Amino acid sequence: MGAVNVRGAAPKQDRSRATRQRLLESAVTCLAEHGWTGSTVTVVAEHAGVSRGAAQHHFPTREDLFTAAVEYVAEERSKALRSPARGLPDERSAVGMLVDLYTGPLFRAALQLWVAASNEPQLGPRVTALEARIGRETHRMAVELLGADESVPGVRETVQGLLDMARGLGLANLLTDDSARRDRVVAQWESIVRDALAR
Amino acid sequence: MGAVNVRGAAPKQDRSRATRQRLLESAVTCLAEHGWTGSTVTVVAEHAGVSRGAAQHHFPTREDLFTAAVEYVAEERSKALRSPARGLPDERSAVGMLVDLYTGPLFRAALQLWVAASNEPQLGPRVTALEARIGRETHRMAVELLGADESVPGVRETVQGLLDMARGLGLANLLTDDSARRDRVVAQWESIVRDALAR
Numbered sequence: 575m576g577a578v579n580v581r582g583a584a585p586k587q588d589r590s591r592a593t594r595q596r597l598l599e600s601a602v603t604c605l606a607e608h609g610w611t612g613s614t615v616t617v618v619a620e621h622a623g624v625s626r627g628a629a630q631h632h633f634p635t636r637e638d639l640f641t642a643a644v645e646y647v648a649e650e651r652s653k654a655l656r657s658p659a660r661g662l663p664d665e666r667s668a669v670g671m672l673v674d675l676y677t678g679p680l681f682r683a684a685l686q687l688w689v690a691a692s693n694e695p696q697l698g699p700r701v702t703a704l705e706a707r708i709g710r711e712t713h714r715m716a717v718e719l720l721g722a723d724e725s726v727p728g729v730r731e732t733v734q735g736l737l738d739m740a741r742g743l744g745l746a747n748l749l750t751d752d753s754a755r756r757d758r759v760v761a762q763w764e765s766i767v768r769d770a771l772a773r
Numbered sequence: 774m775g776a777v778n779v780r781g782a783a784p785k786q787d788r789s790r791a792t793r794q795r796l797l798e799s800a801v802t803c804l805a806e807h808g809w810t811g812s813t814v815t816v817v818a819e820h821a822g823v824s825r826g827a828a829q830h831h832f833p834t835r836e837d838l839f840t841a842a843v844e845y846v847a848e849e850r851s852k853a854l855r856s857p858a859r860g861l862p863d864e865r866s867a868v869g870m871l872v873d874l875y876t877g878p879l880f881r882a883a884l885q886l887w888v889a890a891s892n893e894p895q896l897g898p899r900v901t902a903l904e905a906r907i908g909r910e911t912h913r914m915a916v917e918l919l920g921a922d923e924s925v926p927g928v929r930e931t932v933q934g935l936l937d938m939a940r941g942l943g944l945a946n947l948l949t950d951d952s953a954r955r956d957r958v959v960a961q962w963e964s965i966v967r968d969a970l971a972r
Contacts, residue, residue, distance in 0.1 A: 609892035611810050682891070685944075689888045692881070692947050693808035702948045731961035738958065739934055741941030745884075748891050749901045759937065762930035769972075770965045 594632050596622040601643035606682035610690035615639060641700045644687055647680045648708045655715055668719040669764040672737065673756065675712065676744030684708070685748070712737060722771055732770050739763065793831050795821040800842035805881035809889035814838060840899045843886055846879045847907045854914055867918040868963040871936065872955065874911065875943030883907070884947070911936060921970055931969050938962065 600622035604613040615636050619629040633639035655671070666674070675681070684705075691701035716733050717724060724730045743759065746752045799821035803812040814835050818828040832838035854870070865873070874880065883904075890900035915932050916923060923929045942958065945951045 607892075609888065612892060685888060686892075688944070688947055689808065689884060693806075693811060693885075698948065705948060728961050728964075731958045732965065734954065735938055735958045735962045735965075738941035738945060739938035741944050742937035742939065743941075745887070745940050745944060746937060748887055749897065749904060755933065759930045759934045762927050763934045765927075766931065766934070766965060766969045769968065773968075 593624055597629055597632055598643040598646040601639050602647045602683040605686045606679040609686045637697055641704050644684050645704055652711055667764045670760050672716050673740045673743055673760055676740045677747050681744045736767055792823055796828055796831055797842045797845040800838050801846045801882040804885045805878040808885045836896055840903050843883050844903055851910055866963045869959050871915050872939045872942050872959055875939045876946050880943045935966055
């Protein structure tokens with residue numbers, strides 16, 4: 575879509591879509607920066623430059639907004655990772671690319687949401703379902719990036735453990751910049767994973 | 774200590790120590806169950822059966838109480854892991870024992886504290902320092918349990934990556950019981966890590 579009509583104004587449905595997208599992106603930013611407690615619908619609407627009423631038109635509850643936001647950004651991330659010629663850029667290893675998924679604002683936002691969900695009953699089931707969907711998609715991407723053959727016994731668990739490691743590296747990066755240590759771990763594990771997949 | 778005097782009452786310093794210990798253990802339980810937002814000093818004092826005044830005598834601020842609590846439980850955990858003949862029980866692999874460190878109430882409590890610290894400036898530096906201390910101690914235990922030789926290039930990063938994986942497995946266990954999947958991942962990675970350390 576994105577078409578502009580003859581008078582130069584975007585059609586109503588495009589404006590509505592743009593508002594929705596701005597709300598989702600602001601929600602992820604606010605969650606990553608202020609945590610669940612500090613991220614109300616009002617805070618997100620203000621960050622997005624949208625009225626509270628408009629925000630509630632798109633997302634009736636706070637839970638709707640934040641689960642939709644994490645899902646939207648995860649989908650955008652998958653698209654970005656799949657699109658450019660589907661190959662690996664020379665400068666970044668497959669393990670490095672997978673670990674990168676867990677060190678940006680999306681992981682920080684998702685982490686805030688998972689942890690809030692562990693204490694808030696109204697958030698629990700939705701976030702559990704969301705985590706399962708994102709987990710499956712990430713696993714699928716990892717198998718493709720690594721060129722792994724899951725019909726070989728153990729390969730599935732090798733890939734899963736690698737993604738668990740990536741998640742742990744994301745957590746280690748929460749309070750301090752862990753990038754120097756992380757680069758050394760990634761280099762070593764790239765070689766361990768290659769050996770393991772070739773066994 | 775733990776001595777009882779002739780009148781059958783514990784000496785004052787023992788009672789004070791027992792109160793302190795009960796507060797620390799209650800703090801970890803409350804943090805794991807209710808998160809940072811739901812864990813006030815009042816909630817912890819009530820859980821420990823101690824007056825709010827007594828709690829504040831031991832821990833002047835909320836930050837004092839919770840950082841002391843996570844540190845205390847981490848130390849108890851280290852002691853427990855080091856004491857019984859220092860050897861491995863037959864039924865649990867070294868990788869399995871390390872992963873176990875990240876799936877109990879201590880990890881849940883620490884996770885709540887790390888995540889709160891990422892949004893609360895008054896908590897940040899203290900939790901960062903605490904995380905560094907616990908991280909070093911856990912790494913030292915891991916090297917010992919695995920019988921790893923860190924003078925060999927790459928071994929340090931192999932052990933670090935394994936602990937990152939354990940942390941990620943802990944996170945995966947936050948919202949759902951992930952034990953069946955985790956056992957398969959641990960079995961596969963036990964064998965991969967053994968191979969990597971023998972290279």
